[in-house]
Amino acid sequence: MSQVIQDKVIDEKLEWSRINADVIASMQSPRRAYWVALAVCIAMLFCAVAAEIYQYKYGMGSAGLNNPHMWDMYIATFVFWIGMSHAGTLLSAILHIIHAQWRKPIYRFAEAMTTFSLMTAGIFPMIHLGRVWNLYWVLPYVSDRGIWPNFRSPLVWDAFAISTYLSSSALFLFIGMIPDMAILRDHTTGWRKKFYGILCLGWRGDDRQWRNFRRTYMLLACFLIPLAISVHSIVSSDFAMSIMPGWHITTFPPYFVAGALYSGCAAIMTLFVALRYFFRMEEYMTLNIMEKTCKLTFAIAMVWTYLNLIEFAATWYGHNIYDKELLIDKATGPYAAVFWTMIFCGMVVPFTLCFQKLRRHMPSMLVVSILLNLGMYVERWMIVAPTLAMSHQPHQWDVLWGTVIQWAIVFGSFGWFGLLFLIFVKLFPCVSMYEVKELCFHLKHEIEEEEHEKQHAAKAKAGATAGGGASPAGNPGLEGA
Amino acid sequence: MSLKNILENFSYYRRDAEAGGHHEYEHRFAMAIDLDICTGCNACSTACYAENNLPVVGKERFEAGQAMHWLRVERYWDEIEGDYPEQGAKMIPMMCQQCGAATCEPVCPVAATYHTPDGLNAQVYNRCIGSRYCSNNCPFRVRYFNFWSYYEDSWPEPLRMQLNPDLSVRDKGVMEKCTFCIQRIRNAKDKSQREERPLVDGDIITACAQACPTDAIVFGDTMDPESRVSKAWAKHQIHRGPVTAKKQKADEEIRGYRVFDELNVDPSVMYLERVRDTEV
Numbered sequence: 052m053s054q055v056i057q058d059k060v061i062d063e064k065l066e067w068s069r070i071n072a073d074v075i076a077s078m079q080s081p082r083r084a085y086w087v088a089l090a091v092c093i094a095m096l097f098c099a100v101a102a103e104i105y106q107y108k109y110g111m112g113s114a115g116l117n118n119p120h121m122w123d124m125y126i127a128t129f130v131f132w133i134g135m136s137h138a139g140t141l142l143s144a145i146l147h148i149i150h151a152q153w154r155k156p157i158y159r160f161a162e163a164m165t166t167f168s169l170m171t172a173g174i175f176p177m178i179h180l181g182r183v184w185n186l187y188w189v190l191p192y193v194s195d196r197g198i199w200p201n202f203r204s205p206l207v208w209d210a211f212a213i214s215t216y217l218s219s220s221a222l223f224l225f226i227g228m229i230p231d232m233a234i235l236r237d238h239t240t241g242w243r244k245k246f247y248g249i250l251c252l253g254w255r256g257d258d259r260q261w262r263n264f265r266r267t268y269m270l271l272a273c274f275l276i277p278l279a280i281s282v283h284s285i286v287s288s289d290f291a292m293s294i295m296p297g298w299h300i301t302t303f304p305p306y307f308v309a310g311a312l313y314s315g316c317a318a319i320m321t322l323f324v325a326l327r328y329f330f331r332m333e334e335y336m337t338l339n340i341m342e343k344t345c346k347l348t349f350a351i352a353m354v355w356t357y358l359n360l361i362e363f364a365a366t367w368y369g370h371n372i373y374d375k376e377l378l379i380d381k382a383t384g385p386y387a388a389v390f391w392t393m394i395f396c397g398m399v400v401p402f403t404l405c406f407q408k409l410r411r412h413m414p415s416m417l418v419v420s421i422l423l424n425l426g427m428y429v430e431r432w433m434i435v436a437p438t439l440a441m442s443h444q445p446h447q448w449d450v451l452w453g454t455v456i457q458w459a460i461v462f463g464s465f466g467w468f469g470l471l472f473l474i475f476v477k478l479f480p481c482v483s484m485y486e487v488k489e490l491c492f493h494l495k496h497e498i499e500e501e502e503h504e505k506q507h508a509a510k511a512k513a514g515a516t517a518g519g520g521a522s523p524a525g526n527p528g529l530e531g532a
Numbered sequence: 533m534s535l536k537n538i539l540e541n542f543s544y545y546r547r548d549a550e551a552g553g554h555h556e557y558e559h560r561f562a563m564a565i566d567l568d569i570c571t572g573c574n575a576c577s578t579a580c581y582a583e584n585n586l587p588v589v590g591k592e593r594f595e596a597g598q599a600m601h602w603l604r605v606e607r608y609w610d611e612i613e614g615d616y617p618e619q620g621a622k623m624i625p626m627m628c629q630q631c632g633a634a635t636c637e638p639v640c641p642v643a644a645t646y647h648t649p650d651g652l653n654a655q656v657y658n659r660c661i662g663s664r665y666c667s668n669n670c671p672f673r674v675r676y677f678n679f680w681s682y683y684e685d686s687w688p689e690p691l692r693m694q695l696n697p698d699l700s701v702r703d704k705g706v707m708e709k710c711t712f713c714i715q716r717i718r719n720a721k722d723k724s725q726r727e728e729r730p731l732v733d734g735d736i737i738t739a740c741a742q743a744c745p746t747d748a749i750v751f752g753d754t755m756d757p758e759s760r761v762s763k764a765w766a767k768h769q770i771h772r773g774p775v776t777a778k779k780q781k782a783d784e785e786i787r788g789y790r791v792f793d794e795l796n797v798d799p800s801v802m803y804l805e806r807v808r809d810t811e812v
């Protein structure tokens with residue numbers, strides 16, 4: 052069987068009107084599981100809001116924080132969500148630039164994931180502030196008292212980096228959707244028609260518009276890649292710029308970026324399985340695409356593992372007594388169970404992605420991807436908590452597992468993210484229609500070309516053997532079916 | 533306008549890394565604490581509570597690690613053989629070390645903690661937004677955060693009458709720490725100004741030093757070579773600035789050290805090692 056046909060990520064014979072109809076139908080009548088998920092998310096969010104109101108009223112002590120543990124799960128969760136946001140950029144911008152066609156049916160929801168996980172991440176530095184009502188002091192607004200934020204502080208860099216990344220990725224998401232908005236405008240009725248009519252910004256699909264669109268899209272993609280990398284490097288400098296053992300590590304920026312891509316890819320796998328089921332997208336989110344995502348995830352997982360091992364080795368052989376002691380404590384001390392969970396989920400579980408049987412089995416991929424994300428979550432926690440628990444000053448050593456309030460807010464953040472995401476996929480097409488059409492179009496041509504060549508070769512062969520029985524060339528059209 | 537200010541005084545703001553902190557110190561307040569005569573009585577800690585309006589948080593919150601003791605007397609144990617294992621107890625009063633190169637300062641996003649020309653690491657309560665990064669980056673872990681609002685619980689009427697009017701009561705969400713009793717420094721400076729004379733050694737005494745029954749805590753200005761603390765620092769060969777080489781202890785008498793000196797944070801508190809005679 053030819054390579055093109057075997058690797059083909061979508062059935063190239065999908066008609067364009069079918070694509071439109073399928074995607075629009077998905078936005079109108081999802082399976083019941085969608086509504087269940089929506090209800091669960093709202094309930095989770097409700098827990099978090101209640102907890103946050105309590106914490107706002109009575110103070111940060113209600114989260115159980117204490118003297119050595121000034122930061123805890125809030126910051127770990129913040130890093131986790133920031134990390135999630137990197138996969139969208141990877142799929143839509145990096146793979147766009149290197150012309151990986153298979154990204155096309157799935158990049159839209161990955162990009163939405165970027166925007167929403169950033170919106171979730173951005174909440175955490177806010178709610179963890181002692182006096183959140185003075186939040187705007189972090190921004191460099193001109194005040195007549197001549198007071199500026201402290202530009203040396205990584206937290207100020209965070210504020211800049213995250214707001215830049217959030218606005219650019221939201222813009223990127225929106226621009227990529229314009230042609231689809233126009234399709235929706237033409238195919239829907241009622242309020243939806245008005246809504247998409249405004250959002251498509253007068254798209255008519257003429258030549259000039261397409262050319263400008265492509266240029267803008269490429270430009271934004273190029274802008275977004277360095278931005279994504281810098282954002283997580285800056286988040287890592289929250290830790291790397293301090294002098295605490297286990298934080299003051301020079302490999303942190305690449306390590307964080309790799310971790311971010313890793314957890315992001317795992318999240319894409321989870322959402323892939325979920326959306327495929329909720330919206331009956333089996334024809335668009337095909338198993339071949341899943342396979343490719345899995346392979347990508349595996350490669351990134353190995354990079355992350357490597358960087359992690361380097362970090363351990365550097366700590367072990369560098370003779371910094373505080374760092375070394377902390378590393379030993381992580382592996383054997385009170386946090387040992389969490390530490391080994393991280394090692395297992397982050398470094399061992401990805402090897403399941405090596406098996407094709409598993410890669411094509413959706414339920415097990417759901418479990419694996421959730422395990423991977425669990426590993427990445429506790430990884431972030433293992434960066435934040437043990438350093439605080441066992442830093443320089445032994446008198447202040449303490450282990451913290453958080454209180455109900457803290458857990459509720461962390462838990463609720465998943466609800467908040469899920470809610471935003473589920474609303475998004477109901478309002479906007481989670482599969483990019485025009486790019487899927489493009490993909491089908493290219494694929495058709497490629498296959499035709501291949502068939503052509505084959506027939507050509509067969510003919511030449513037949514000519515050479517000069518009527519030697521039946522033609523050895525099968526019918527490639529049958530194999531593709 | 534502030535932007536104009538920055539542009540005009542650019543050379544002032546553009547300090548090179550080595551200069552660090554303030555160029556022109558007026559004073560550099562410091563301490564010397566003799567652990568050999570410290571009995572671990574906690575009088576200093578109590579005095580600090582009274583002087584600085586520190587809330588008493590109660591048993592539960594103390595156990596949760598949310599106590600507000602700016603000065604805590606840390607107790608460590610050496611394993612000692614023999615009839616009197618109590619001999620192995622070691623006390624060390626630990627408060628903010630007012631580091632010369634304080635790691636807590638550069639990380640504050642709103643510059644609520646900064647260095648004063650007195651060599652102090654000051655905390656501006658009104659500016660603090662409670663990101664708690666400073667505390668995370670303090671190797672001594674001596675910054676305390678108002679995790680709750682303590683005003684109602686800690687000073688029920690009529691206890692409010694005992695609050696020190698020279699400084700504020702902090703509300704929830706604000707970081708605080710030992711200030712070297714900045715209100716006393718302020719008062720002494722004002723007094724000396726009124727009397728038109730320079731500040732002399734002994735004008736300022738911190739609450740902890742005042743309360744110490746054995747006079748283990750000595751407070752003063754290291755820029756004044758005649759002060760008690762300067763003499764103590766000189767005698768024990770402790771100098772300002774980063775550590776350059778390992779100190780050689782030729783003399784038994786030289787017992788001075790600064791905690792975590794190897795981190796190059798330039799602490800302003802010198803401790804004198806405890807002398808233990810294990811033969812007794």
Ligand code: SF4
Pocket residue numbers: 627628629630631634635636637653669670671672673674675709797
């Ligand atoms: S002891 Fe801690 S809080 Fe005090 S100046 Fe040094 S780093 Fe800052």
Ligand code: SF4
Pocket residue numbers: 576579580583584602603627709710711712713738739740741
């Ligand atoms: S110098 Fe003042 S604020 Fe600092 S520990 Fe002593 S009494 Fe407390």
